[in-house]
Amino acid sequence: MNNHTQTTAPASRQDIRVLRIDASGRYEGSVTRQLADEVIDALGARFNHVHVSKRDVAQGVPFVDEDWITANFTDDEDRNDEQRKTLAHSDSLVQELKDADMLVIGAPIYNFGIPASLKAWIDMTARARLTFRYTESGPVGLLKNKKAYLVVASGGVPVGSSLDFATPYLRQALGFVGITDVQIIAAEQLNTQGETGVQAARTQIAEILGKSSTVSSQAQTTT
Numbered sequence: 626m627n628n629h630t631q632t633t634a635p636a637s638r639q640d641i642r643v644l645r646i647d648a649s650g651r652y653e654g655s656v657t658r659q660l661a662d663e664v665i666d667a668l669g670a671r672f673n674h675v676h677v678s679k680r681d682v683a684q685g686v687p688f689v690d691e692d693w694i695t696a697n698f699t700d701d702e703d704r705n706d707e708q709r710k711t712l713a714h715s716d717s718l719v720q721e722l723k724d725a726d727m728l729v730i731g732a733p734i735y736n737f738g739i740p741a742s743l744k745a746w747i748d749m750t751a752r753a754r755l756t757f758r759y760t761e762s763g764p765v766g767l768l769k770n771k772k773a774y775l776v777v778a779s780g781g782v783p784v785g786s787s788l789d790f791a792t793p794y795l796r797q798a799l800g801f802v803g804i805t806d807v808q809i810i811a812a813e814q815l816n817t818q819g820e821t822g823v824q825a826a827r828t829q830i831a832e833i834l835g836k837s838s839t840v841s842s843q844a845q846t847t848t
């Protein structure tokens with residue numbers, strides 16, 4: 626049996642900490658918010674206790690600016706009070722990311738990529754020495770043993786197609802900080818698929834996380 630063999634997995638009974646990140650600009654009718662709810666519910670059925678922290682990036686995340694860059698590139702022990710203050714929000718975003726065992730990220734496709742708010746969150750959390758470090762053989766991610774569920778929704782773009790710059794980018798950005806176990810749940814081409822596209826995503830959630838779901842033995846070792 627290799628690592629990718631499909632086996633029926635018993636529900637894992639353990640406590641997990643989930644960081645839920647929402648990025649849709651809308652609340653009424655948001656497919657990613659609805660499906661992220663359903664992923665969290667499915668995790669609740671699978672694990673003993675699921676503690677969820679929420680980060681709604683659509684509510685605002687600061688952009689990188691000159692003060693931030695200067696502070697970030699100043700060694701920690703050399704930072705003045707003002708620079709510490711400049712980095713404080715970024716530090717707290719990094720801490721909630723470090724604290725999580727799992728991420729559930731709702732990521733609508735906006736203009737072929739991810740919402741600017743989610744990009745801002747990535748800019749605030751990709752921090753040298755905190756979430757990745759440079760080595761002689763290149764950058765190495767410092768976040769280990771975390772799994773990410775990416776709930777992606779699109780209007781017209783097929784997820785995984787050459788027009789989808791959101792999912793490859795998110796995989797790369799997460800992998801850069803060490804989160805390489807990434808599961809994509811796609812509600813795609815909703816302009817034409819409508820409810821069928823949402824149901825297809827629900828089927829994926831059930832297959833991945835349902836009570837009697839089949840999951841890969843590789844996934845079992847990481848959840």
Ligand SMILES: Cc1cc2nc3c(=O)[nH]c(=O)nc-3n(C[C@H](O)[C@H](O)[C@H](O)COP(=O)(O)O)c2cc1C
Pocket residue numbers: 649650651654655656657658732733734735736737738778779780781782783814815
């Ligand atoms: C500003 C904006 C830009 C969008 N750009 C794209 C796009 O480039 N490609 C695409 O397939 N869908 C695009 N869409 C459609 C959304 O991906 C789709 O409506 C999705 O369901 C949004 O997620 P939500 O339902 O969680 O809000 C765009 C929607 C908005 C609001």
